[in-house]
Amino acid sequence: MxxxxxxxxxxxxxxxxxxxxxxxxxxxxxxxxxxxxxxxxxxxxxxxxxxxxxxxxxxxxxxxxxxxxSTPHTDMDASLQVLNSVADIVRNNGYTPAVTDVHITSVSLPTAVCDALLLPTASPGFRVVRTVTADGQPAVFLVDYLPETIGKISVDLSVFSDKMIAALAHLGVFILYARTHLSIQRSTAEAAEALNIATGDPVLYLQQVAYTTDHTPAIYSIGYHREGVITYTLTRYADVSERAEP
Known part of the structure; x- marks a missing residue:
């Protein structure tokens, strides 16, 4: 049979x-x-x-x-071990990046964001959204949440253009590392419109919290990666304790 x-x-x-x-x-x-x-x-x-x-x-x-x-996708690869901006990933793969539809709004941070950033409930902050394109094609829809102050430094996003880590460094806030979770999710209506896909289409979903050099959680980020556009690699090492004795 x-x-x-x-x-x-x-x-x-x-x-x-x-x-x-x-x-x-x-x-x-x-x-x-x-x-x-x-x-x-x-x-x-x-x-x-x-x-x-x-x-x-x-x-x-x-x-x-x-x-x-399906629309032909730009195929790019990135390492999870390096905290690069999406625009840099696009550029490093030989494509021309652009950051479009940047919107910065003052908000009361959602409960999940406050919990992740160790802030009181409904703390004031910012929501920053933008779309990263590769050779003119939408690749990733990004959403960042930041508090009004990080440590003793007031967050002034008038210096922001396309790279959040660089914008914070300009203010004296230096990001050292991030903890990232990857999963496959269904696109929200907002992300679908930005990526030119249908609401509910599958996307590679990255949720991460970026930390400063003194280990203060500073940025809560969500990335909706259009399916098949960017893949992430991770180097894994064998557990030496499980190697057979000679």
Whole structure:
């Protein structure tokens, strides 16, 4: 049974890939039922092939809307061991970065942010949003939260243009390291609009807290990375205690 199923799935995949090669980015594919009739292949096999293509970023499936040819992505790589700005990551990969749609607002910091930055509930601060593009294509939507003061230094974001760490260094606040959590999340409406994707589309989600040289939590950051644009690498070392004795 398996020997018959695998070739049919391969045929379905190759047929859909051939169809995609004739379509422009964003074009809508026929429905599963239509593809099954056109190719003479069962819907479960079509569905399986589409799932594989979605995982590889070749198509985008939107519940209740349809399946679409994906936009070609700029493929970049970055190390999690280095605390670089997204613009620097774009530049280091040979693309031209730009920071657009910068908005700075005064807010009462959300409870989760106050907890992470060790601040009293509803402390005053700033919310900074912007979109980083690579060769004109939206790559990452960033949201930073900062308190009004870090240590004894008042935060003046009139010096901010594109790099938060550099802007704080100009004020005398020096970031030493950050603790970062990565996961796959669904895009919010705000992030989707910035990245030119649909609300609910999967994104690489980075949530991190950056600390100063005296270990004071200073910036709470959220990054929505458009799927397939930037990948992060991490060097892992073997546990020497588990090596076999010679």
């Amino acid at each position: 398996t020997s018959r199923f695998v070739p049919r799935q391969r045929l379905a995949r190759e047929s859909i890939e051939a169809l995609l090669s004739t379509m422009s980015a964003g074009s809508k594919l026929p429905s599963e039922e239509q593809l099954a009739k056109q190719l003479g292949i069962s819907r479960p096999t079509i569905r399986s092939a589409l799932s594989a293509l979605e995982q590889e970023g070749l198509i985008v499936r939107r519940h209740g809307v349809g399946t679409f040819a």
